[in-house]
Every structure is written in structure tokens, then in C-alpha cells.
Amino acid sequence: MGAGVMGETLLAGLLRAGRPASGLRITERREARAAELRERHGVDVVGNPEAVEAAGTVVMVVKPQDVPALVAEIAPHLSAGTLVVSLAAGVTTAAIERGLAEAGAPERVAVVRVMPNTPALVDAGMSALSPGSHCDAGHLDAAEALLASVGKVVRVPEHQMDAVTAVSGSGPAYVFYVVEAMVEAGVLLGLSRDVATTLAAQTVLGAGKMVSETGQHPSVLREQVCSPAGTTIAAVRVLDDHRVRAAFVTAMEAARDRSAELGRLAGS
DSSP states (O other): OOOSHHHHHHHHHHHHTTOOGGGOEEEOSOHHHHHHHHHHHOOEEEOHHHHHTTOSEEEEOSOGGGHHHHHHHHGGGOOTTOEEEEOOTTOOHHHHHHHHHHTTOOTTOEEEEEEOOGGGGGTOEEEEEEEOTTOOHHHHHHHHHHHHTTEEEEEOOGGGHHHHIIIIISHHHHHHHHHHHHHHHHHHTTOOHHHHHHHHHHHHHHHHHHHHHHOOOHHHHHHHHOOTTSHHHHHHHHHHHTTHHHHHHHHHHHHHHHHHHHHHHTTO
16 A cells, blocks of 8 residues: 555565465555556556455555545455554554554454565665554564565554664665765775766765675774775774764664654654
8 A cells, every 4th residue: 555666666576486476466546656556567457445455465656644544445345364463653553553453454454564665676675564452473574565565564562763763764764875975985086987886876885795604803994904004094084073873873763753753744
């Protein structure tokens, strides 16, 4: 439900993972966009009530402020045993469960909350999921299988979701910010923009892979690059002089706080 960037990303990942298009229904209010989705993916694009009728899993990929109205619209059309998966930042499972119950959904609908991120577009996403009060292991397994089609998945207690949003949900933007700065510096230092972009992008990709695959702490990996009196330690000293590490912590605290605020605005 919702065919924006993340909605279509998950749709495409499910299809690449072998899910049949015939088993998927998509909702999209704009007819031109609906036609585009039908053409590109071969899926049915229908209205919200029709989409959820007899559905085993309903995935809500809408803005946090749109969740209450969507929940109220679909609740009477849900079947007993349906799993509702929400990708809306800041909106708690309790708020969704409450909205479903008030709008006439079957009793004890299972809700799973997910925080994905945009690298799912290239099957390198990072998703965290938390169970609602009516979830069992099967519900969590089903939600994890959905998100695993576009990257890695971890399970966390729901009270950690705002922190997850700050680290991985918003995290790609921080990395793009750093890559952009590295590219601009490379151009300033005399490289072509194409070469600087290739160097920066592959460096970030490789560094992330080293953290993921070696199991070593990032500080250890950084120290391995910092030769005594060398170029890297000189650069790192300047970053420390400008309190870049502290700025990242403060920025991520702001992302966490905004995530919690969005939840409150959505009635969580």
C-alpha cells in the first residue's frame, strides 16, 4: 500500500526474489503512476479496500501522517489472521493496533513495524523489525522474509526503533553527504569529477565491506590505515579538530528525536 520509491523498491525486490506478480496487489492513487506500475511490473493496481481483502500480508508504505486514515479505511476489510507490516517512521505498533481495533478490524491483528532504508533499491538494504503485541514467531518470520528480498534484516525491541531510524534509516543520507564532500575535494585537488566520484564511491563501498566482513572494530581498521606521521593521520587530526565525530552524534540524536516526534504527530 503506497507505491513511492520505497514501495516500488520492495515490490521489485519481491519479484526478483521469485514472488509471482499474480500474488501481489499494489495501491496507488494516481492513475498515471498506476499505469506505469502495471506496465513495468505486471502487477494489479487496485483500490485500498480491494487490495486488502483476503490478503495474507498487508504492507503499508506511506508517510507517518497518512497512517491513521489508511488504517481506518482498510480495517473493516481485513481478514482474521492477516499480518500488517508498517514501514512508516515513528508510528508504533500499539498505535496501529489501536487504530485497527477502533475501526472494526478482526480481533488481535498482528502488526510488525519495520524501518528500512533506500539501498534496498540495489538489494543492499538494511531493515530492522519489531513485533506488536499480537505477533508470534511465524509473523516475524514472514515479515523478515519480505524484507530479506532487498537486503539484510535484524530484529530489535520496539523502544530502539527511533535509534535504528537515526543510524540506518537516515544513514544513507549521511554517507551520500560524505561521498559528496570527498568528490568535491577531489575536484578541488585536480581530479575529474568522474574519477573523483568513482574513487569516493568505491572507497566507501570497500570500507563498509571491511567492517561487515572482517568483524574488526572500525577503530582498529582506521588505525591500520593511519601510518605514523602519514597522510591519513594528518587528515583525521583535522576531522577531530572540527569535531566531526561529535557532529555526527548530534545529528543522529536529532534524527532520533524527529522520529519520535513523527510518531507523536501520527498518534503513537
